[in-house]
Amino acid sequence: MDKLHWQRVSPWALVYFVLHFSFRFVKDAILNLLPITIVFVTQVQDKWFWGSLALAVAVVVLLVYSFAYYINFKFCISDEHEILLNKGVFKKERLTLKFLRVQNVNIAEPFYFKPLKLVNCIFDAAGSASQEAVLPGVTNKYAEQLRERVLAFKEAKQNQQSPADFDEQKIHDTAITSEQSLTLSNKEVAKFGLISNMAILALAALAPFINVLFDLLERTVIYRVEAFYQQQAGEWIDAAFVADITLFIVIVAIAVMLSVVMSLIRFYNYQLYFQGGKFKRIAGLLERHQLSVSIDKVQSIVIKQNLVARLLKRYTVQCAQATGGAYATGAKNKQSLVMPVLDKQQVNQVCQWLHPWFDIQELVFEHVEKALLIKNLFFYAVLPSLTIFLLCIFNQNVSFTYPIVSLVLFSVLVWLSYRRYGYCFVPYQGRYYGVFRSGLLGVQYRVFELYKAQSTRSISTYFMRKRGLKSLSIQLASGTATLPYIKAEVANEVIDFVLFQAESETRNWM
Incomplete structure (x- = not known):
């Protein structure tokens, strides 16, 4: 192996490590410390003194640990086209990430790095949150050079392995040479806070403290609200019941406002560009995040519309990439290409960048049995x-x-x-696509090219076999597309054709 040239990141990266470990403490340790917190609140005398002392100790430990982590953090871009990271304090770790395993190279500009013109360079390995490599506090120019170097190497390797198929793929993907763009106003982005599940997550975050919160509100608010209703309406209403309903509405309203704020923080000034077979998304308030995704990395397109989104006539579109299970999906949420609030015309516009045949209104679905x-x-x-x-x-x-x-x-x-259940298969220029639909009060579409299927499976119970029926599952690198209760002969034909496409196609799906 050639001699490795190890480098350090900027000393300003220490700010990143302090905030990173602070967030991890709040996220991972706060619930584990909840029993101790309850004992502290209920049993300990002189809470101000001991609380201040505990906070001071925690801050000192955090700063010392972050500094030690920074001292031990080194990286190297080897001549063998690998990203090497040495990190850790008590447990030393060597992370090796080959260029070929890098799915995306993204650039994030946190607010605290903006005056210094520094960024975080993020190497996103396919489907593995633990293998993600982050170089904090590097210059934007250096991050762009690394991104071009990695992507150029992957493109050259892909071209070397199957030049004919690669040229065909390139011609197909760059049929639209002019840059396409989509911009969402912050007013539209705020609507995502109404249609997403962030309000539920905010309520779930408050769940461990709900009893304490209700006790506090009961002493300070409910009695006053109850007295107000009693004074205004007398015996006409149950003042205590109405006061509880009012309190519930206030808590839900606070959760919804938190959801809107979280949406704005994540998708502030949302900009999406498409050119040369690649998406580029720029969004974020506290951290301006640049995400770049190639078409061949997109395993499927998921289009969702829940009940609230139906009332607002909006959809959420996600270009799903390869994941390593539910944990990886959640852990790498920032690396997902999500288009939060699109109307029907914008859905067609974005999806046609990938699949020119797509028109959500023109799709004709076959129903299940x-x-x-x-x-x-x-x-x-x-x-x-x-x-x-x-x-x-x-x-x-x-x-x-x-x-x-x-x-x-x-x-x-x-x-x-x-x-809601339905399916259709679309041929286009010698390629074959599937669209599966499901839902209840809302609707979800999953669009994927058949050759990207990893495996297929059919299930048939005793009563289903009596009726000649099967349930079909197509496993993708981004999840599972399911289709229940279709005719057995149709399911068998679909399985045979999907497997034929997956085995005969030489194009790279990663």
């Missing part, structure tokens, strides 16, 4: 309603309208779920 509707009606509507009916018989004080209402409600939900 009615046996799925019958099964789900029995298990998810009739059985629960029958249980409620039996409870009404044993408890004469309960109205028999409950099982009737539940039967109608559950049946409607089952019907909506059944009608």
Whole structure:
């Protein structure tokens, strides 16, 4: 091996390490320390003194550990086209990441680096959060040079392995040579806070403290609100009940506002560009993040629209890349190419950059078999309603309208779920694509090219075999596309054709 030339990052990277380990402490350790916190609040006297002392000790330990981590942090770009990292304090670690395993090279500009014109260079390995390499506090010019070096090496290797297929892929992917762009206003970005699950996550984060929070609000707010309603309405309303409802609404409103703020922090001044078969996304408030994704890295396109998004007539589009399971998906959330709030025209515009044939309104779907509707009606509507009916018989004080209402409600939900299921296969210029649709109150589309399938699987129970039915699953590097209750001969044909495409196609899907 050639002599390695080890380098250090800028001393300003110490700021990154301090904030990085502070965030990890808040994220990973705060719940583990919750029992100690409860004992401290309820049992310890002179809380101000001991709390200040504990905080001071924690800050000193954090600073010392971050400094030691910075001293031990070294990197090397070897002549063998590898990124080497030496890091760790108590446990030394050597990370080796080959250029060929790098999925993306992204550049993030945190607010604290902006005056210094420094950035974080992030080497994103396919499907592995633990193998992600970050070089904090390097110059933007150096980060751009590293990105070009890695991508040029991967492109040369790809061309060397299959030059004919590579040229065909390049011609196909660069049919649109002019730069395409999409910009979202911050007003639109704020809507993502309404349609995403961030409000639920904010409420979940408050869950460990909900009892303490309610006790505090009960002493300071609820009594006053209850007294106000009692004074204004007298005996006409239950003041205590209305005060509790008001408090609940306030907490939900706070969670929604937090969700909107989190959306703005993540997608502030959202800009998306497409040229030469590559996406480039720039967004972020506290950290201006540049994400670059090539078409061949996109395993599937996931288009989602939940109930709130339907009311706002907006969709969320994600270009899903190779993942290493649920953990990796969550851990590498910043590395996902997400288009948060698009109208129908923008969805078609973005998807046509990858698949020129795509038009969400022109897709014609085949429905799954009615046996799925019958099964789900029995298990998810009739059985629960029958249980409620039996409870009404044993408890004469309960109205028999409950099982009737539940039967109608559950049946409607089952019907909506059944009608959402659909599939279609689209041929275009010698390539073949699949579109799977599902949903309940909302809808989700998964669009993928068939040759990127890793495996296929069919499931058939005894009663399904009697009816000649199968459920189909196509495993992609970005997740699983499922299709329940289709005819067995159709499922077999799909499996054979998908496997043929995957085995006969020589194009690289990574």
